Amino acid sequence: MTYTNEEFANMVQADRVHRAYYTDPDVFDVEMRKVFGKVWVYVGHDSLVPRPGDYYCTTLAGQPVVLSRDDKGGVHVLYNRCGHRGAKVLSTTRGNARVFSCMYHGWGFRPNGELAGVPMRADFPEASLNEARAGMERLARVDSYRGFVFASMDPDVMPLLDFLGVARQGIDELVDRSPEGRIEFSAGCHRYHFRGNWKLQMDNMADTYHPAAAHGSTVGRDGRQFQRRAGQEGGAALFFAPNGEAVVSQLGVRGFKHGHSSEQSLFDKEQSGGVWDEYRAMLVARHGEERTADILKNRRHSLTLFPTLDILIAQTSVRVVKPIAVDFTEVEVWPVRLAGAPEVISEDLVKYLNMTHSASSFIQTDDLEAFERCQEGMKAHGSDWILVARGMGSEIDEGDGVLFGARSSEVGQRAKHYAWRALMSA
Known part of the structure; x- marks a missing residue:
């Protein structure tokens, strides 16, 4: 069933909620975009990635993402997806690697998501490889509060401190x-x-x-x-x-x-x-x-x-x-x-x-x-x-x-x- 915005609004009354709020698969599908895609969502704690090259794999709105720490100590949240053919890059929950390597064609990525290496690179148009999307793309916004790392898919999301x-x-x-x-x-x-x-x-x-x-x-x-x-x-x-x-x-x-x-x-x-x-x-x-x-x-x-x-x-x-x-x-x-x-x-x-x-x-x-x-x-x-x-x-x-x-x-x-x-x- 396709719901209008007004129907979603009517699903929550002052003192009650409609059972479709919990039971309708179509409601769930829209939630992933309109709730989880629009607010700050907790990803993980920075103690899970204490060293450069550390990573922790999890999900956000059902999408595979990676919490990582680069060689300068910066913490990132990346989509766990190769910029070449879309394969999931990291398959273990936690680990450490100087380069995150895709098993399909061997593309490598730095812990900040940037493209690190491409086998037989000369055969690709350099303009294609210079695009940010050729790497493991970062989520639109990442911030933390006292070690708790949050991310948002919405570049226009309110500041984290305002949300909290x-x-x-x-x-x-x-x-x-x-x-x-x-x-x-x-x-x-x-x-x-x-x-x-x-x-x-x-x-x-x-x-x-x-x-x-x-x-x-x-x-x-x-x-x-x-x-x-x-x-x-x-x-x-x-x-x-x-x-x-x-x-x-x-x-x-x-x-x-x-x-x-x-x-x-x-x-x-x-x-x-x-x-x-x-x-x-x-x-x-x-x-x-x-x-x-x-x-x-x-x-x-x-x-x-x-x-x-x-x-x-x-x-x-x-x-x-x-x-x-x-x-x-x-x-x-x-x-x-x-x-x-x-x-x-x-x-x-x-x-x-x-x-x-x-x-x-x-x-x-x-x-x-x-x-x-x-x-x-x-x-x-x-x-x-x-x-x-x-x-x-x-x-x-x-x-x-x-x-x-x-x-x-x-x-x-x-x-x-x-x-x-x-x-x-x-």
Whole structure:
């Protein structure tokens, strides 16, 4: 089905979205161009390419791209495509090479995308080889914030800092927890798929309404797996109060401009004891007591950046959502190393993530089951609409385009839907 701009606009109402938003392959195809082709999309962290010649292969809107570092230290995002016959140049996920070589005819490319060599070059018109498109073309715009590299296919996209807005404070919250002020992706990633639309995962990142039900088997009053954080005190997530009240369902959510969102933290106390005290002393030595106390405040459970990036602050990790088809999505979860912190903290974070967000974890498996049931359920006849009305009309305007909703408001989900509507109806 071919939709008009007006039909795309009508697909997202103030308090609900049409099920075609999640289920129609034609909607998905247009999204790749009108959403992913028009905004800043997270590509990878610069710690994945620490040395000249390093590369990391991934996808953007289903297209193969390469994050690379040149011999002068510059970071680039290239289309993973040979300028000769269009073959994919790099086939391994990560590696290092002085020249990226195409296996089909042997054309070589520098890590900045420029053409480096052509076998039997004299047989080609030199004008053809001098064109920029003869190399591995760069995406229109590339920029980074505190090591997080973003790219856009749109040369006229707004500046990255404008796109992130005040939501970027969530990135700061994570990175500032390193005694050296930087993080590293050095422990690999969990990678898995689910049979559902990518926006189901993104909705879930702004949802504090579901844990008491969806994760009921693992967030009972003892909450044992959620106490395994560095330190001897302050490491337990309070899902239920002693009186049985579902505390998690009282948590607030923020919706930001451009579709970003964040959730309030489950952890209400600063950690202390054991290795945590050693780590805290490192931060005090660098920042002083007052700034350290501010850094270690648990403000957010996570920060989600539209369209597909989630900074899991509670798990000290990063989640990336990759749409593959209208009903098939890949998810990557990357443990984060806090550079300069005691190594045991990074090791424990990997163990903690194994319990919460691996493919066989306590928590993520529940979410994936919910996503697949949503995708199946939306095939059923009945109402064509999906309701996202919780907390509507009671949000607090905090300025800078930020709306805060208490008690598991769906304001963060609405922010994503409204951003999608603006792009798809443009």
